[in-house]
Amino acid sequence: MTLAEMIYERSQRLPEPAAREALDFIEFLAQRYGVAPQGKGEELAPAQREALERLSVIRVPFGGAKPILSRDSFYDDVRA
Incomplete structure (x- = not known):
């Protein structure tokens, strides 16, 4: 049994x-190691x-933004 088959079998349970x-973790590993996606499944x-x-x-x-002095003042500036 190949490693891919073992992963598949265990994932079924x-x-x-x-x-x-x-699946998310496998996709993360593929991205981390630079593995290109394959076909329509991706x-x-x-x-x-x-x-x-x-x-x-x-x-x-x-760049060039004024410093945020407090959380309340930040929201006041955003709301204005």
Whole structure:
């Protein structure tokens, strides 16, 4: 039995949330070690694609901003 088959077999016994967590971890390892995604199984779900599109337009100005003196003053400035 190959290592991939052992991982698959053991993943079959996990409850759904644990199996999703295992998949997330495998994807993390693939990204960490620079393994390219393979085919259609790695495509983003529509909700994930939409979330990434929304996040891509967010811009946070870091340079030249005044220091935040307190949490309350920060929210007052943002609300204004």
